[in-house]
Amino acid sequence: MGDRVLQRTALSFDASVWELFAPLAAGAAVVLAPVGVDRDPGGLLRVVAEQRVTVLQVVPTLLQLLVDEPGWAGCDALRLVVAGGEPLSAELASRLPVPVWNVYGPTECTVDATVQVWDRAESGGPVPIGGPIFNTRVFVLDGCLRPVPVGVVGELYVAGAGVARGYVGRAGLTGERFVASPFVVGERMYRSGDLAKWTVDGRLVFVGRADEQVKVRGFRVEPGEVASVLLEHPDVAQAAVVVREDVPGDKRLVAYVVAAEAAGLREFVGQRLPEYMVPSAVVVLDSLPLTVNGKLDRRALPAPDYALGVSRGPVSVREEILCGVFAQVLGVTSVGVADDFFALGGHSLLAVRLVSRVRAVLGVELPLRVLFEAPTVAGLATWLNESSVAVARPVLRAAERTARTPLSFAQQRLWFLSQLDGPSPLYN
Numbered sequence: 386m387g388d389r390v391l392q393r394t395a396l397s398f399d400a401s402v403w404e405l406f407a408p409l410a411a412g413a414a415v416v417l418a419p420v421g422v423d424r425d426p427g428g429l430l431r432v433v434a435e436q437r438v439t440v441l442q443v444v445p446t447l448l449q450l451l452v453d454e455p456g457w458a459g460c461d462a463l464r465l466v467v468a469g470g471e472p473l474s475a476e477l478a479s480r481l482p483v484p485v486w487n488v489y490g491p492t493e494c495t496v497d498a499t500v501q502v503w504d505r506a507e508s509g510g511p512v513p514i515g516g517p518i519f520n521t522r523v524f525v526l527d528g529c530l531r532p533v534p535v536g537v538v539g540e541l542y543v544a545g546a547g548v549a550r551g552y553v554g555r556a557g558l559t560g561e562r563f564v565a566s567p568f569v570v571g572e573r574m575y576r577s578g579d580l581a582k583w584t585v586d587g588r589l590v591f592v593g594r595a596d597e598q599v600k601v602r603g604f605r606v607e608p609g610e611v612a613s614v615l616l617e618h619p620d621v622a623q624a625a626v627v628v629r630e631d632v633p634g635d636k637r638l639v640a641y642v643v644a645a646e647a648a649g650l651r652e653f654v655g656q657r658l659p660e661y662m663v664p665s666a667v668v669v670l671d672s673l674p675l676t677v678n679g680k681l682d683r684r685a686l687p688a689p690d691y692a693l694g695v696s697r698g699p700v701s702v703r704e705e706i707l708c709g710v711f712a713q714v715l716g717v718t719s720v721g722v723a724d725d726f727f728a729l730g731g732h733s734l735l736a737v738r739l740v741s742r743v744r745a746v747l748g749v750e751l752p753l754r755v756l757f758e759a760p761t762v763a764g765l766a767t768w769l770n771e772s773s774v775a776v777a778r779p780v781l782r783a784a785e786r787t788a789r790t791p792l793s794f795a796q797q798r799l800w801f802l803s804q805l806d807g808p809s810p811l812y813n
Contacts, residue, residue: 388464389438390413391416413440429451430454440463445471448468462794466483473511475507484503498521499517523541526542536585537582538582540578548563562575578596580594602732608628608638612625624642627686637730639668665689697723708720711726714739736757
């Protein structure tokens with residue numbers, strides 16, 4: 386009661402169920418975020434501050450962008466951040482000024498299955514996904530559906546009231562993923578395909594995927610699906626798609642093809658698949674490296690070279706600054722004024738980061754759509770020079786307080802408990 390939860394996830398994603406129905410069922414308010422606001426960290430934080438949002442759910446990739454924004458100071462009503470959809474690092478959680486819950490749950494388990502309230506005393510490594518929520522049971526089992534010992538990696542199974550009935554019209558897949566429980570007669574478990582292990586103190590730690598399914602920027606991606614689309618191109622003889630993390634924290638899809646050239650392949654994929662499934666780079670090889678067993682040797686795949694095209698250098702101070710911002714965000718040594726941001730490995734989340742950096746360095750508001758329409762330094766510089774929409778950010782000035790700042794709801798609650806219970810070690 387009294388909470389205000391931001392609903393920012395598209396209704397086609399399972400997280401929207403949590404953001405929409407859970408607050409209403411609990412008697413809380415739902416704040417509907419404007420369309421597209423989650424692509425602008427600064428705009429998202431402004432909504433949180435202006436609408437007095439108290440609970441925010443967000444994937445760690447976007448959360449990383451939010452903590453880099455100065456807008457956190459205005460979110461004084463925020464009392465809880467719920468992170469899920471991707472592994473959460475302790476370093477990221479430690480940067481948040483409010484409590485953090487790390488949740489885990491496949492769509493088939495409606496929606497969260499486990500939760501971990503992060504302890505600030507812990508440091509290093511990924512935050513555990515904790516233990517099962519109410520009416521839910523989780524098991525870490527081996528290939529024979531036997532529980533594995535503490536510290537041993539096994540496949541994660543979920544049972545309980547939230548488990549779905551199956552997939553509509555797909556009896557085979559339903560039988561593969563929804564299996565009979567060896568522990569309770571008549572009960573089914575969902576085979577998540579995720580790998581996990583128990584800690585000594587009884588918490589789950591997410592390890593990875595049992596199959597090749599991966600998560601990139603919060604989206605579930607099957608690299609094999611992307612490779613299949615590449616093989617539809619008449620010039621591609623072989624194709625393999627993997628996720629690389631050459632820069633820590635920056636996961637990118639990279640395609641390796643046996644073809645004459647890579648020109649046009651990203652556009653070919655983009656016409657058939659969503660933007661988040663388009664490889665950041667396409668590497669042309671004479672042949673795909675194989676192991677002695679004839680399987681793809683992933684370790685032998687070379688790192689992509691986000692080669693810069695033949696492009697002139699900057700001729701103005703603004704172009705020079707933009708070249709530096711491009712290079713910093715993309716993680717490359719230099720960028721020419723005619724080099725395409727997306728051809729150099731840029732994607733939607735890096736685009737958001739670039740817009741944020743331009744705002745910080747040049748002090749102007751750059752609409753995200755402009756970057757997609759003019760993804761080069763030259764294009765952005767021209768737009769900034771000619772557009773009347775590029776409004777400079779207002780200068781922050783100190784102001785006198787006209788009245789005493791009222792207590793937040795959380796502060797009022799703590800004051801009331803202090804008056805009721807007296808001195809107590811519950812809150813410090």
